[in-house]
Amino acid sequence: MRIFSGIQPTGQKHLGNYIGAIRQYVEGQDKGDPAIYCVVDLHAITVPYDPQRLRSNVYDTAAILIAAGLDPSRCILFRQSDVREHTELTWLLSSVTAHGDLNRMTQFKDKSAKQRELVSAGLYFYPVLMAADILAYRADMVPVGDDQRQHLELARDVAERFNERFGEVLTVPDFTIPEVGARIMDLQDPTSKMSTTAASDAGVVRVLDPPRTIEKRVKSAVTDSGAEVRRAPDKPGVTNLIEILSVVRGSTPEEVEAEFDGQGYGTFKGAVAEAVVEYLAPVRERYEALRGDEAKLEQTLLDGAERARTIAAEVLADVRDAMGVGPAA
Numbered sequence: 399m400r401i402f403s404g405i406q407p408t409g410q411k412h413l414g415n416y417i418g419a420i421r422q423y424v425e426g427q428d429k430g431d432p433a434i435y436c437v438v439d440l441h442a443i444t445v446p447y448d449p450q451r452l453r454s455n456v457y458d459t460a461a462i463l464i465a466a467g468l469d470p471s472r473c474i475l476f477r478q479s480d481v482r483e484h485t486e487l488t489w490l491l492s493s494v495t496a497h498g499d500l501n502r503m504t505q506f507k508d509k510s511a512k513q514r515e516l517v518s519a520g521l522y523f524y525p526v527l528m529a530a531d532i533l534a535y536r537a538d539m540v541p542v543g544d545d546q547r548q549h550l551e552l553a554r555d556v557a558e559r560f561n562e563r564f565g566e567v568l569t570v571p572d573f574t575i576p577e578v579g580a581r582i583m584d585l586q587d588p589t590s591k592m593s594t595t596a597a598s599d600a601g602v603v604r605v606l607d608p609p610r611t612i613e614k615r616v617k618s619a620v621t622d623s624g625a626e627v628r629r630a631p632d633k634p635g636v637t638n639l640i641e642i643l644s645v646v647r648g649s650t651p652e653e654v655e656a657e658f659d660g661q662g663y664g665t666f667k668g669a670v671a672e673a674v675v676e677y678l679a680p681v682r683e684r685y686e687a688l689r690g691d692e693a694k695l696e697q698t699l700l701d702g703a704e705r706a707r708t709i710a711a712e713v714l715a716d717v718r719d720a721m722g723v724g725p726a727a
């Protein structure tokens with residue numbers, strides 16, 4: 399089974415990225431044939447960004463992934479822009495992507511509403527580039543968080559439409575969304591997902607935050623006026639904390655509810671804070687060591703790109719041939 403997923407080099411990754419996606423990447427690396435993970439710098443340029451920081455953010459993200467447990471000798475880890483087949487395939491796939499489908503993408507609607515100056519065409523085309531990322535490797539399985547569901551459905555539609563029109567060239571990918579922790583919510587506004595571009599940092603825990611910051615943010619998480627530690631639609635804050643604790647402990651939400659039955663929110667939040675600090679501490683320590691050696695990170699990404707390109711180039715040749723683009727094969 400071929401696994402593929404991409405992650406943006408935007409700032410520091412947060413607990414939602416870690417639980418929803420990075421954790422799945424690590425679990426998948428020995429199941430994938432191969433497992434391919436990509437730091438998607440070309441996606442990051444669709445909103446305003448600092449060119450000086452983009453390269454360094456790519457190293458930050460690569461170091462977080464390796465610190466989390468990705469082993470570049472057991473998977474392929476690379477930078478998206480190093481494999482130019484992604485951009486060519488984006489254009490080729492645009493001819494089988496429905497304009498109306500792109501208009502329906504909620505991420506585009508949300509992100510374009512936040513732009514003060516330019517809403518770039520790149521932001522609109524983001525889902526086509528994402529489809530190309532996946533389809534360039536004939537990926538069978540894509541691990542993502544819940545917010546990417548709509549983009550994944552689009553990638554499937556694009557592959558199906560391509561195959562109907564040009565023959566069975568592309569693999570229609572499935573996606574895996576974790577049962578628990580697919581949508582980690584903002585600690586201060588638990589009706590919104592934890593997000594890189596949140597208006598305030600107060601509800602966001604970053605993977606590299608110092609223990610004291612994590613503790614403070616978790617302990618001041620918004621809960622509700624009740625006192626029961628149980629999941630319910632009208633208790634989004636407590637539900638979110640129960641999910642977080644069950645993931646970081648490797649237990650079930652039911653076990654967490656049973657353990658804290660009859661105890662107040664204070665005790666519960668203290669336990670969540672402690673568990674999250676413990677969960678992220680080894681990642682932060684390993685990160686510090688890895689991030690110091692930029693040349694090694696660069697070499698890792700280049701080696702990964704070379705391996706990725708071998709696969710993508712073959713798929714591109716098949717796509718061009720099927721579409722009648724370029725000389726006959």
Ligand code: AQP
Nearest residue numbers: 405406414415418419542543580581582592593594595
């Ligand atoms: N809150 C979340 N809970 C669970 N999974 C999440 N993901 C993102 N937020 C949550 C998953 O993380 C992976 C990488 O996401 P990305 O590359 O889109 O990274 P990002 O843009 O820095 O993360 P955000 O927070 O999603 O940024 P905004 O909200 O600003 O666009 C994906 O698999 C995603 O599902």
